[in-house]
Amino acid sequence: xxxxxxTVATLPAARPAASSSSVATSLAKRKGLxxxxxxxxxxxxxxxxxxxxxxxxxxxxxxxAEYPFLYTRAGVITLGVGVTGAxxxxxxxxxxxxxxxxxAGNIVQLTFVLGLTVAWxxxxxxxxxxxxxxxxxxxxxxxDAVMAKRLxxxxxxxxxxxxxxxxxxxxxxx
Numbered sequence: 456x457x458x459x460x461x462t463v464a465t466l467p468a469a470r471p472a473a474s475s476s477s478v479a480t481s482l483a484k485r486k487g488l489x490x491x492x493x494x495x496x497x498x499x500x501x502x503x504x505x506x507x508x509x510x511x512x513x514x515x516x517x518x519x520a521e522y523p524f525l526y527t528r529a530g531v532i533t534l535g536v537g538v539t540g541a542x543x544x545x546x547x548x549x550x551x552x553x554x555x556x557x558x559a560g561n562i563v564q565l566t567f568v569l570g571l572t573v574a575w576x577x578x579x580x581x582x583x584x585x586x587x588x589x590x591x592x593x594x595x596x597x598x599d600a601v602m603a604k605r606l607x608x609x610x611x612x613x614x615x616x617x618x619x620x621x622x623x624x625x626x627x628x629x
Contacts, residue, residue, distance in 0.1 A: 542567055 524530040542563055549559035582588055609617075 538567070538571070 525534060545566070546559050546563045549562060550556055554562070606614075
């Protein structure tokens with residue numbers, strides 16, 4: 456029997472830290488992190504509450520992001536209809552050119568199965584080589600959210616000390 460867990464988001468308590476955002480921005484610029492505008496609410500998994508399980512979600516500006524056409528339902532349907540239509544066009548085009556219907560069917564099947572398989576594997580290899588995989592993106596978002604949460608939880612004295620150290624290191628470089 457499967458049990459579905461509900462996730463309830465709880466926002467961290469607001470703290471009167473005037474320089475914490477500047478610390479986050481400075482650290483983000485220095486370390487190349489995208490934590491400057493990132494808010495990391497902690498969501499408590501209701502099903503795991505007895506075990507004390509916490510889930511950190513990155514809540515950035517991606518909620519209403521625009522996606523490329525092929526990443527939408529309409530794009531996928533259009534692509535499917537287009538590939539199917541191209542298959543029919545090739546099949547009937549080969550028949551019109553005098554090829555036997557059985558051979559035309561075999562040519563179309565071989566062309567499309569082999570072509571689509573090579574294209575699919577090629578896109579996968581390309582995404583792996585460019586580190587454009589879902590897992591890598593999720594891991595980076597999680598790491599950024601954890602860093603933002605840690606920065607929010609640091610006491611003011613440690614934030615000021617960290618800012619002074621960053622300024623000192625930056626001045627030494629110049």
